[in-house]
Amino acid sequence: xxxxxxxxxxxxxxxxxxxxxxxxxxxxxxxxxxxxxxxxxxxxxxxxxxxxxxxxxxxxxxxxxxxxxxxxxxxxxxxxxxxxxxxxxxxxxxxxxxxxxxxxxxxxxxx
Amino acid sequence: xxxxxxxxxxxxxxxxxxxxxxxxxxxxxxxxxxxxxxxxxxxxxxxxxxxxxxxxxxxxxxxxxxxxxxxxxxxxxxxxxxxxxxxxxxxxxxxxxxxxxxxxxxxxxxxxxxxxxxxxxxxxxxxxxxxxxxxxxxxxxxxxxxxxxxxxxxxxxxxxxxxxxxxxxxxxxxxxxxxxxxxxxxxxxxxxxxxxxxxxxxxxxxxxxxxxxxxxxxxxxxxxxxxxxxxxxxxxxxxxxxxxxxxxxxxxxxxxxxxxxxxxxxxxxxxxxxxxxxxxxxxxxxxxxxxxxxxxxxxxxxxxxxxxxxxxxxxxxxxxxxxxxxxxxxxxxxxxxxxxxxxxxxxxxxxxxxxxxxxxxxxxxxxxxxxxxxxxxxxxxxxxxxxxxxxxxxxxxxxxxxxxxxxxxxxxxxxxxxxxxxxxxxxxxxxxxxxxxxxxxxxxxxxxxxxxxxxxxxxxxxxxxxxxxxxxxxxxxxxxxxxxxxxxxxxxxxxxxxxxxxxxxxxxxxxxxxxxxxxxxxxxxxxxxxxxxxxxxxxxxxxxxxxxxxxxxxxxxxxxxxxxxxxxxxxxxxxxxxxxxxxxxxxxxxxxxxxxxxxxxxxxxxxxxxxxxxxxxxxxxxxxxxxxxxxxxxxxxxxxxxxxxxxxxxxxxxxxxxxxxxxxxxxxxxxxxxxxxxxxxxxxxxxxxxxxxxxxxxxxxxxxxxxxxxxxxxxxxxxxxxxxxxxxxxxxxxxxxxxxxxxxxxxxxxxxxxxxxxxxxxxx
Ligand SMILES: [Zn+2]
Ligand SMILES: [Zn+2]
Ligand SMILES: [Zn+2]
Numbered sequence: 089x090x091x092x093x094x095x096x097x098x099x100x101x102x103x104x105x106x107x108x109x110x111x112x113x114x115x116x117x118x119x120x121x122x123x124x125x126x127x128x129x130x131x132x133x134x135x136x137x138x139x140x141x142x143x144x145x146x147x148x149x150x151x152x153x154x155x156x157x158x159x160x161x162x163x164x165x166x167x168x169x170x171x172x173x174x175x176x177x178x179x180x181x182x183x184x185x186x187x188x189x190x191x192x193x194x195x196x197x198x199x
Numbered sequence: 200x201x202x203x204x205x206x207x208x209x210x211x212x213x214x215x216x217x218x219x220x221x222x223x224x225x226x227x228x229x230x231x232x233x234x235x236x237x238x239x240x241x242x243x244x245x246x247x248x249x250x251x252x253x254x255x256x257x258x259x260x261x262x263x264x265x266x267x268x269x270x271x272x273x274x275x276x277x278x279x280x281x282x283x284x285x286x287x288x289x290x291x292x293x294x295x296x297x298x299x300x301x302x303x304x305x306x307x308x309x310x311x312x313x314x315x316x317x318x319x320x321x322x323x324x325x326x327x328x329x330x331x332x333x334x335x336x337x338x339x340x341x342x343x344x345x346x347x348x349x350x351x352x353x354x355x356x357x358x359x360x361x362x363x364x365x366x367x368x369x370x371x372x373x374x375x376x377x378x379x380x381x382x383x384x385x386x387x388x389x390x391x392x393x394x395x396x397x398x399x400x401x402x403x404x405x406x407x408x409x410x411x412x413x414x415x416x417x418x419x420x421x422x423x424x425x426x427x428x429x430x431x432x433x434x435x436x437x438x439x440x441x442x443x444x445x446x447x448x449x450x451x452x453x454x455x456x457x458x459x460x461x462x463x464x465x466x467x468x469x470x471x472x473x474x475x476x477x478x479x480x481x482x483x484x485x486x487x488x489x490x491x492x493x494x495x496x497x498x499x500x501x502x503x504x505x506x507x508x509x510x511x512x513x514x515x516x517x518x519x520x521x522x523x524x525x526x527x528x529x530x531x532x533x534x535x536x537x538x539x540x541x542x543x544x545x546x547x548x549x550x551x552x553x554x555x556x557x558x559x560x561x562x563x564x565x566x567x568x569x570x571x572x573x574x575x576x577x578x579x580x581x582x583x584x585x586x587x588x589x590x591x592x593x594x595x596x597x598x599x600x601x602x603x604x605x606x607x608x609x610x611x612x613x614x615x616x617x618x619x620x621x622x623x624x625x626x627x628x629x630x631x632x633x634x635x636x637x638x639x640x641x642x643x644x645x646x647x648x649x650x651x652x653x654x655x656x657x658x659x660x661x662x663x664x665x666x667x668x669x670x671x672x673x674x675x676x677x678x679x680x681x682x683x684x685x686x687x688x689x690x691x692x693x694x695x696x697x698x699x700x701x702x703x704x705x706x707x708x709x710x711x712x713x714x715x716x717x718x719x720x721x722x723x724x725x726x727x728x729x730x731x732x733x734x735x736x737x738x739x740x741x742x743x744x745x746x747x748x749x750x751x752x753x754x755x756x757x758x759x760x761x762x763x764x765x766x767x768x769x770x771x772x773x774x775x776x777x778x779x780x781x782x783x784x785x786x787x788x789x790x791x792x793x794x795x796x797x798x799x800x801x802x803x804x805x806x807x808x809x810x811x812x813x814x815x816x817x818x819x820x821x822x823x824x825x826x827x828x829x830x831x832x833x834x835x836x837x838x839x840x841x842x843x844x845x846x847x848x849x850x851x852x853x854x855x856x857x858x859x860x861x862x863x864x865x866x867x868x869x870x871x872x873x874x875x876x877x878x879x880x881x882x883x884x885x886x887x888x889x890x891x892x893x894x895x896x897x898x899x900x901x902x903x904x905x906x907x908x909x910x911x912x913x914x915x916x917x918x919x920x921x922x923x924x925x926x927x928x929x930x931x932x933x934x935x936x937x938x939x940x941x942x943x944x945x946x947x948x949x950x951x952x953x954x955x956x957x958x959x960x961x962x963x
Contacts, residue, residue, distance in 0.1 A: 110813050110858075112789045113756050113806065114798075115731030118764070119671055119783040123739035125776045135903055135948070139740035143904060146698075161774060198774035 133174035142171035161198035205249040225305035269362040285373035310352025317350040433483035450519040540594035547602030563620035603651040619661030656928040692927035702741035754807040906961040
């Protein structure tokens with residue numbers, strides 16, 4: 089199906105029955121799933137799945153069920169990943185990755 | 200003018216004068232103010248007399264005088280009465296009370312005339328009350344027997360008891376008891392009532408100054424004889440009532456009798472005696488006949504919960520029984536509670552078995568309504584009849600729980616699935632022509648039943664699956680209702696129970712915003728799509744969406760929107776992976792080659808299959824599979840619906856599919872996707888093995904959470920905390936918790952603390 093055909097279709101709920109096409113696609117209801125792009129889906133510090141809020145946030149969000157949004161994942165230069173909450177507490181005591189013992193530095197943050 | 204200086208005093212002369220006044224005071228004769236003052240000084244003078252104080256002599260003479268005086272009163276009271284009889288109207292009580300009024304008042308005046316003696320002479324000898332009570336002066340003879348240590352007013356009362364009451368005690372008791380007995384049936388006139396009250400009151404007042412057992416005389420003279428006689432009387436009445444009629448008749452009269460007895464005590468006896476009077480009645484009329492009462496409980500319960508005209512009457516009977524039996528304590532009440540439980544439970548099972556006979560499409564409605572009927576009916580009954588007492592409400596809970604969680608044979612309990620389906624039925628969008636009324640009430644009802652479910656974790660799975668379908672396919676009646684139901688579940692079971700449900704709900708809310716941002720992104724970048732587009736982006740881990748699906752190639756028409764959206768998503772977020780769930784996507788197609796336009800809602804594979812027929816009239820299954828248009832197991836889900844409505848026709852070769860060029864259908868809107876709503880809530884329950892694995896995972900997570908926080912914990916405490924945490928979902932056995940602890944020790948999350956076998960410590 090070419091681009092111009094599609095554009096033509098997009099204009100019209102009012103295109104008449106005399107269209108030369110057999111079928112037209114009016115709308116697509118898509119469903120997708122996202123997950124953190126991590127190698128290991130469990131946070132080695134709190135041992136909770138990274139898709140779930142960390143233990144601490146779970147404890148605090150007992151009142152507020154939407155607390156989850158803020159508990160993101162952080163990747164180190166070593167490419168290991170943890171809850172950001174967990175890692176920020178960890179580095180206060182030991183500035184090394186708990187999995188590979190390399191010095192910890194943040195490569196990127198989940199958002 | 201009186202002199203305060205100690206001087207020589209002639210005792211005989213002073214006492215002679217004083218005695219005359221004392222006689223006047225005690226006899227309530229008028230005493231001139233001047234004379235009173237002079238005598239007051241005389242008392243003082245005698246107490247401080249020189250060289251020897253004369254207080255002891257004065258005290259002795261006064262006592263002698265009072266003893267003589269009371270002896271003469273005794274004669275006056277006795278009169279010509281025959282003491283041995285007990286007619287309370289023979290005048291003895293009248294005379295006793297009139298003498299008592301005069302004397303008790305006179306003695307009170309006398310006490311103030313002797314103020315100085317009381318203050319200076321008696322006080323010194325008086326042993327402190329504390330010493331009497333706590334016995335530090337135990338070696339001293341009991342002070343109350345040594346009359347010298349009484350004030351003059353107290354001395355007067357003591358003499359009254361010794362000289363007048365003792366000889367008359369039997370006669371007084373007989374008359375008071377018989378007067379009370381008569382007053383029970385017919386209240387006497389006010390004057391007589393007053394005499395009875397004052398006679399009783401005098402036995403209290405005479406010893407009111409005593410520290411030790413001030414009520415002993417009252418109890419001995421009035422209360423005990425009264426209770427003795429009353430107990431016998433009540434027993435006779437009770438036996439008579441039981442012979443006369445049935446238990447209902449009996450209870451009605453006994454309850455009235457109890458009220459009468461309590462009111463009798465209120466009118467004539469000190470407040471402290473009321474309980475004893477009530478207990479005496481209850482012993483004779485209720486406790487003694489408890490088996491007869493208990494024997495009727497089952498029948499009364501059955502008739503009280505029936506729907507006929509006699510039921511209100513029986514409820515009153517039952518309520519009377521409760522009022523009568525309750526004061527006797529939990530043991531006496533037990534048979535009522537047990538019967539209530541058994542009765543509600545039996546009724547519940549009957550309701551349940553008829554509910555379960557309904558067709559599978561509506562059995563969930565009948566199930567919830569049956570439990571609700573049970574709960575409503577008996578909470579109303581128990582509130583009305585038993586005042587909503589905790590014991591009975593507890594029995595109702597037990598009955599409901601037994602009915603809800605009952606299972607037939609080896610079959611799993613159906614409640615978790617049925618209640619979840621009920622919720623789905625209530626929360627689902629429905630045609631405007633057939634709206635559901637009282638949605639709120641129905642959700643409240645669902646919670647009532649839900650609370651009784653033991654396996655709440657299984658309910659949660661069913662609920663989550665149904666919620667996922669409603670949200671993804673936009674089948675919800677209203678998002679407010681969805682949220683309010685999740686909040687109700689959270690209120691009942693806590694955050695953890697609804698955590699994933701909340702996250703699903705949140706994803707849907709966030710998706711609305713995401714679509715708006717995507718459209719803005721398209722406008723900002725001058726991009727257009729070739730179709731309408733709406734997307735829901737779900738977070739992994741929160742949705743119960745089954746196993747992984749084979750990768751599918753979306754139809755070419757969808758490549759552009761999918762690509763643009765991925766581009767937008769990468770720019771808006773970071774660190775995220777996005778996967779298309781083609782088996783959940785739907786497309787809206789128009790069929791244009793027919794005389795009439797048809798609107799189809801179809802799954803992505805269906806769309807792909809139909810769009811591949813754009814330029815030709817036939818295709819084959821193997822071809823479609825090879826192009827990854829159709830997933831392997833797609834016949835039932837995707838192809839069959841197209842054949843069923845006749846849009847495709849089977850070819851001569853079983854592999855071949857032909858487009859029906861002369862397609863027609865009555866409806867113009869057709870939904871082809873393996874219909875997400877229908878029967879989907881009835882998807883087969885997890886096999887028990889699967890369920891056990893889930894519970895082990897849950898328990899292990901709970902143990903890790905607890906140990907992470909506590910670091911070191913004893914075995915029993917850990918078990919307790921785990922049970923506590925799991926309670927909202929299911930009731931774990933200790934054995935399974937132990938297995939989970941072992942597993943965590945193997946995985947080196949925990950270790951046994953060195954040197955303490957029953958203690959675990961957390962390994963960070
Ligand atoms: Zn963590
Ligand atoms: Zn966190
Ligand atoms: Zn690392």
